Amino acid sequence: MKTKIFSLLTMISALFLGTSCTEDMEYKDVDITPVSQLYSPKDNQSVQLLASATASLFFEWSSSLAADGNAPQYEVVFDKVDGDFSNPIYRQTSDDLGTRNYATISHKVLDKVAQMAGVANGETGTVKWTVVSSRGIVSKTSSLSRTLNITRLLGFSEIPAQVFITGEGTEGGTDVASAIAMSSPASGEYEIFTKLEAGKAYKFIDNKTGSFRTFYIDGASLKESSNGEGSATVSETGVYRIVLDFNVAAVTMQKVESVGWYFSPDAKVDIYLDYVGNGTWVGQGQTPFHQESWGRDERYKFEMVLSKDGNETVEHWGPTNRTDSRPGDNQGEEYFYMSEYGVSQWDDKWKLHGKFDSENNGGKDTKFTFILNASGHYTHKVELVD
Numbered sequence: 001m002k003t004k005i006f007s008l009l010t011m012i013s014a015l016f017l018g019t020s021c022t023e024d025m026e027y028k029d030v031d032i033t034p035v036s037q038l039y040s041p042k043d044n045q046s047v048q049l050l051a052s053a054t055a056s057l058f059f060e061w062s063s064s065l066a067a068d069g070n071a072p073q074y075e076v077v078f079d080k081v082d083g084d085f086s087n088p089i090y091r092q093t094s095d096d097l098g099t100r101n102y103a104t105i106s107h108k109v110l111d112k113v114a115q116m117a118g119v120a121n122g123e124t125g126t127v128k129w130t131v132v133s134s135r136g137i138v139s140k141t142s143s144l145s146r147t148l149n150i151t152r153l154l155g156f157s158e159i160p161a162q163v164f165i166t167g168e169g170t171e172g173g174t175d176v177a178s179a180i181a182m183s184s185p186a187s188g189e190y191e192i193f194t195k196l197e198a199g200k201a202y203k204f205i206d207n208k209t210g211s212f213r214t215f216y217i218d219g220a221s222l223k224e225s226s227n228g229e230g231s232a233t234v235s236e237t238g239v240y241r242i243v244l245d246f247n248v249a250a251v252t253m254q255k256v257e258s259v260g261w262y263f264s265p266d267a268k269v270d271i272y273l274d275y276v277g278n279g280t281w282v283g284q285g286q287t288p289f290h291q292e293s294w295g296r297d298e299r300y301k302f303e304m305v306l307s308k309d310g311n312e313t314v315e316h317w318g319p320t321n322r323t324d325s326r327p328g329d330n331q332g333e334e335y336f337y338m339s340e341y342g343v344s345q346w347d348d349k350w351k352l353h354g355k356f357d358s359e360n361n362g363g364k365d366t367k368f369t370f371i372l373n374a375s376g377h378y379t380h381k382v383e384l385v386d
Contacts, residue, residue: 030068034140035101035131037062046124046149047110051157055107059094063101064133064140072133073098076105077141078113081126085141089116089127111157114150118226121249122154155188156224159246160206160213163190167231169200171277179208180278181374188247193256193279193372195239201231204244215244222249239275241306254306254313261368262316264299265290267345271368279373284385287352287366288359298326298352302338302370302380316341317370318348320377326351338370338378355384 039060041047047057064072075098077088090113094103119125130145164179165172171194172178182190182204196202203225204215216223216230222244223230234240236255243252259281260269273283289296302317320337327335327350341348356366365385372378 030066030070030135030138032067032072032133032135032138032140033065035061035064035074035133035142035144038131038142038144038146041146041148043146044149045146046151047107048151049107049111049114049153049157051153051155052107056104057107057110058102058104059129060102061131061142064135066135068135070135071099072135074101074103075132075134076103076129077132078117078127078129080117081128081147083128085130085132085145089113091132107153108157110148110150111153114152115224116226119150119152120223121152121156121221124149124151126150153249155245155247155249159188162206163215163244164205164208165192165194165202165242166205167200167202169197169202169233171195176205176208176212179205182242182244183372183374183378188245190244190246192242192374193239194242195275195277196234196237198235198237199233201233203231217242217251217253220251222246222251254308257305257307257312259302259304259370261285261287262301262303263287263290264301264345264349265292265297269303271366273368273370279371281370282367284365284367286358286363287356289352289357296354296357298354298357299346299349300352301349302368303343314343316343316348317378319350322348323350327353329353333379334377336379336381338372338380352382356382 040058059076066072074094076092076094077085078090079085079088092103092105092109094100113127114125117125117127126147126149128145128147130142132139132141163182165182166174166176166179168174170180172180180192180194182192185191205212214225214228214230216225217232239256241254241256259273261271261273261283263270271283271285273281276282289298304315304317306313306315317338318341320339321334323335355361358364358366367383367385369381371380
């Protein structure tokens with residue numbers, strides 16, 4: 001009995017003791033000292049950014065001290081030269097998830113920092129940096145700061161995975177959801193054939209939903225807007241071929257003057273095609289094969305005339321998979337895939353199926369659909385018009 005009473009008293013005492021401790025306990029934020037020295041990089045140091053994925057710059061500073069003796073965490077913060085770090089343009093956690101008093105910051109990140117500070121591609125600008133130390137919810141910004149002169153990459157360190165054209169002057173208008181996708185003929189390059197309205201703005205974005213980056217044309221250069229407001233216009237309404245090369249931040253832009261069905265035996269365009277939107281041209285007409293001593297000649301390709309600054313160039317579009325045979329009744333789509341070639345009468349051509357010889361099919365027209373958009377391979381269709 002005495003043992004039970006003793007055990008009960010012990011439990012009651014422990015309960016009161018625990019309650020007392022709980023009532024007396026008050027959480028106090030752990031104080032921390034700000035970083036007192038910045039070691040590297042040196043003040044006003046210049047850095048020429050490199051496109052290499054491994055290129056980086058080493059930042060180091062003195063350690064902060066936390067009142068509870070535990071290790072603080074750190075962030076390198078960047079701001080414009082006239083900023084006060086109250087709203088920094090970029091934050092980078094130090095190495096090992098913020099526990100180290102140093103940070104290895106890639107050139108790719110530094111390129112983004114400079115871009116956010118308003119420095120254009122290939123140009124040099126200045127940002128400043130300092131270090132914020134923290135312990136729990138308490139943080140201290142160092143009273144010291146240093147400047148860094150950054151020469152940005154001529155091209156983009158972070159190339160978008162997709163690109164769309166949008167804006168008042170485009171076929172899709174200002175509704176981002178209707179922005180038109182560009183094709184990607186090579187790594188870091190994007191291309192589109194599209195109609196633009198004179199004097200109306202257009203720009204490029206990398207996403208149709210949520211947040212997106214904005215790019216715009218400035219002369220022969222491709223630039224990224226830091227506030228999403230960049231755009232350009234054309235002086236003449238027309239269909240344009242636009243090539244964006246993010247590798248070197250360059251732009252090639254030409255006006256498409258005409259697209260036509262080129263009949264090799266005649267060595268000229270016999271049927272001109274009209275632009276109908278979304279990188280597509282359509283046209284129709286008679287396609288009598290050419291009588292030769294050895295039979296009927298049906299070889300063809302497409303001719304495109306482009307212009308820039310008053311100078312015209314001519315390109316031929318022929319088969320991606322070179323062939324010297326007529327298509328069969330159930331020919332696969334790959335037969336009609338198109339690639340761009342230099343001008344020639346006989347090279348890089350297709351052959352029409354025999355049913356398209358209008359001298360032998362009752363005079364039916366042949367309809368050609370010429371497709372250069374991001375829906376798939378550049379290709380074309382050939383159909384009989386009843």
